[in-house]
Amino acid sequence: MADRLPGSWRADYHAHRSYEDQFSLGDQLWGLGIADRAVSQEVLRHDVVLTRADGARLYVIDRPWRQNQFIVAALEPDYLGYSSQSTVDLEGPKSIAVTSDPVRAACDIARRLLPRYQEATGQVEQWAREFLLFGLTPANASYLQVAFTWQDDGDLHARTDHLSAALLLRQYSFRYDREAAAFLLPDTLSEEQKSQLIQRTALDLGAIGISVSVARGTPRPVLSERRVATEAASLHDLNGHAARAESLYEIVALLREATDAKTGPLTAAESFIRTLGARATTLAPEPLRDEFTVAFTTIATRASRLIHDLTELALGAGETDAITQARGPHTWDQLLASDAASAAPPSAAVPAPTPAASAVGTPPAPRTR
Numbered sequence: 478m479a480d481r482l483p484g485s486w487r488a489d490y491h492a493h494r495s496y497e498d499q500f501s502l503g504d505q506l507w508g509l510g511i512a513d514r515a516v517s518q519e520v521l522r523h524d525v526v527l528t529r530a531d532g533a534r535l536y537v538i539d540r541p542w543r544q545n546q547f548i549v550a551a552l553e554p555d556y557l558g559y560s561s562q563s564t565v566d567l568e569g570p571k572s573i574a575v576t577s578d579p580v581r582a583a584c585d586i587a588r589r590l591l592p593r594y595q596e597a598t599g600q601v602e603q604w605a606r607e608f609l610l611f612g613l614t615p616a617n618a619s620y621l622q623v624a625f626t627w628q629d630d631g632d633l634h635a636r637t638d639h640l641s642a643a644l645l646l647r648q649y650s651f652r653y654d655r656e657a658a659a660f661l662l663p664d665t666l667s668e669e670q671k672s673q674l675i676q677r678t679a680l681d682l683g684a685i686g687i688s689v690s691v692a693r694g695t696p697r698p699v700l701s702e703r704r705v706a707t708e709a710a711s712l713h714d715l716n717g718h719a720a721r722a723e724s725l726y727e728i729v730a731l732l733r734e735a736t737d738a739k740t741g742p743l744t745a746a747e748s749f750i751r752t753l754g755a756r757a758t759t760l761a762p763e764p765l766r767d768e769f770t771v772a773f774t775t776i777a778t779r780a781s782r783l784i785h786d787l788t789e790l791a792l793g794a795g796e797t798d799a800i801t802q803a804r805g806p807h808t809w810d811q812l813l814a815s816d817a818a819s820a821a822p823p824s825a826a827v828p829a830p831t832p833a834a835s836a837v838g839t840p841p842a843p844r845t846r
Contacts, residue, residue, distance in 0.1 A: 478527075478537075478579040478582050478583050478586075479527050480579075481579060481580060481583035481584075482527070482583050482586060482587060482591075483587055483591070484529050484530060484531075485529065485530040486527045486528065486529050486530075487527070487528045488525055488526070488527055489525065489526045489528065490523065490524075490525050491523060491524050491525070491526070492522070492523045493521060493522055493523055493524070496520055499516060499520070499521040499524070500516070502524060502526065502536055502552065503516035503517075503521075503536075505536075505552045505553045505555075505560075506536065506550055506551075506552065506553075506569075506572075507550075507551045507552055507553045507554070507569030507570070507597070508550065508551055508568060508569030508570045508571050508572065508597070509568075509571060510550065510571035510572035510573075511540070511548055511572050511573075511574060512536065512538065512548045512549075512550035512572035513550075513572070515538060515540070515541050515548055516538075518541075519541040521538050521539065522539070523538075523539075524536060524537060524538045525537040525538075526552070531556070532554070532555075532556030532557075532653060532655070533551075533554065533556070533594065533598070534551070534552040535549055535550065535551060535552070535586070535590070536549070536550045536551070536552050536572075537549050540574055543574070545576060545577040546574055546575070546576060546577065547574070547575050547576075547577065547582070548572055548573070548574055548575075549572060549573055549574075549575055549582075549586055549590060550572030550573075551569050551570050551572070551590070551594050551597070553569070554598050554601060555653060555655065556652075556653040556655070557598060557601050557602065557605075557640070557643060557644075557647075557653075558605075558637060558638075558639070558640050558642070558643020558644070558646075558647075558653070558660075559601050559640060559643075560638075567597065567600055567601055567604060568597065569594070569597050570590055570593035570594045570596075570597050571593070572590075573585065573586070573589050573590050601640065602644065604640060605640040605641045605643070605644040606641075606644065608640070608641045609641050609644070609645075609685075613641070613685065613686070615686055618685060618686030618687055620639070621637070621639045621641060621642045621686075621687040621688065622637060622638070622639070622642070622687070622688040622689075622690070623635055623636070623637045623642050623646065623679075623682055623687060623688070623689050623690075624636045624637070624690050624692070625675065625679070625689070625690065625691045625692070626659075626691075626692045627691075627692070631668075632657075632661060633661070633662065633671065633675060634657055634659035634660070634661060635651055635659060635660040635661070635678075636658070636659050636660070637660075642682070642687055643660070645678070645681070645682060645687075646660045646678065647660070648724075649674055649677065649678040649681075650662060650663060650666070650674055651678075662674060662675075673718075677718075677730060677734065679691070680734055680737070680740065681730045681733060681734065684733045684734070684737055685733075711742065712735065712742040712743070715731055715734060715735055715742065718731055719731050725794055725797065725801070728794060729791050729794045732787055732788075732790060732791035732794070733788075733791050735787065736784045736787050736788050736791070741784075743780070743783065743784050743787070744784060746780055747777055747780040747781055747784065750773060750776055750777040750780055751773070751774075751777045753773065754769065754770065754772075754773025754774060754776075754777065755773075757769050757773060758770050758773070
């Protein structure tokens with residue numbers, strides 16, 4: 478059956494040596510239905526877990542009291558950071574019954590279960606994005622925590638119990654490792670690349686108020702808690718990252734890093750100008766001190782305005798990215814068309830919509846901050 482499902486799937490068989498064994502996976506069921514009743518009310522001798530290449534899992538058991546039938550259910554998408562302990566309860570797809578014919582069973586799963594699973598996981602990711610966009614406040618940001626832990630073998634494990642923090646980790650190339658029960662960076666990255674990604678991730682998480690901790694089993698010179706908290710980013714390095722940016726989210730992260738109130742190089746530049754101005758005014762001939770004060774203050778004010786404008790730009794770009802990810806790129810054509818129609822002058826001749834077009838409905842208006 479696994480060979481006939483769309484995509485690449487692996488099947489893992491588990492024999493139950495005791496009654497309690499059926500709950501190790503049964504407690505991870507996602508969505509109600511006949512699978513939930515079977516696990517809670519019957520004694521199951523074994524199960525099979527089908528795992529797709531992206532981490533999606535299906536749970537297969539005998540259907541009690543029905544020969545030659547099986548139950549297939551979805552397991553929680555832990556690779557997205559979701560579990561029954563998550564801060565939000567999102568309903569998964571209902572389990573289904575299939576026959577023992579592998580071809581027919583695979584067709585039923587592909588037609589009845591996988592589309593609902595895809596829809597449910599899409600809702601998980603949409604919730605995480607919308608929380609970052611509309612629900613994240615200084616008050617609740619402190620409840621989002623990411624714990625980085627260096628392992629003795631040199632790997633870095635990242636753990637979080639919040640969907641939005643898990644989404645940010647995945648956007649920085651972290652991938653969930655089920656055996657480690659943590660998010661890890663790909664082994665294909667070099668130590669330098671891992672170090673850069675870790676630093677940027679920690680700085681970005683901290684910039685929006687998410688609590689970040691770093692622990693290590695053995696000393697690591699690459700990254701330390703002090704460096705994450707206090708070291709100013711190099712504008713030269715940020716320029717290099719900007720040239721290699723591959724997503725709008727990376728652009729937003731770089732803007733935030735450049736304008737960070739504690740570690741941003743642009744903030745440091747403004748402070749440098751004000752400090753330099755104070756010293757220059759003190760050292761300049763007395764008749765020229767007022768001119769020095771005005772000149773340096775004007776330039777420092779421009780730097781402050783630049784930081785403010787870039788901060789606003791980062792907010793707007795972040796909202797654009799979140800809406801695009803949640804609704805798809807096509808939504809902007811609809812929104813811009815709606816804005817253009819509403820901005821048309823009253824005297825302009827606007828053709829009446831055809832019945833086919835009016836049946837589609839008005840595109841949703843963009844959300845405002």
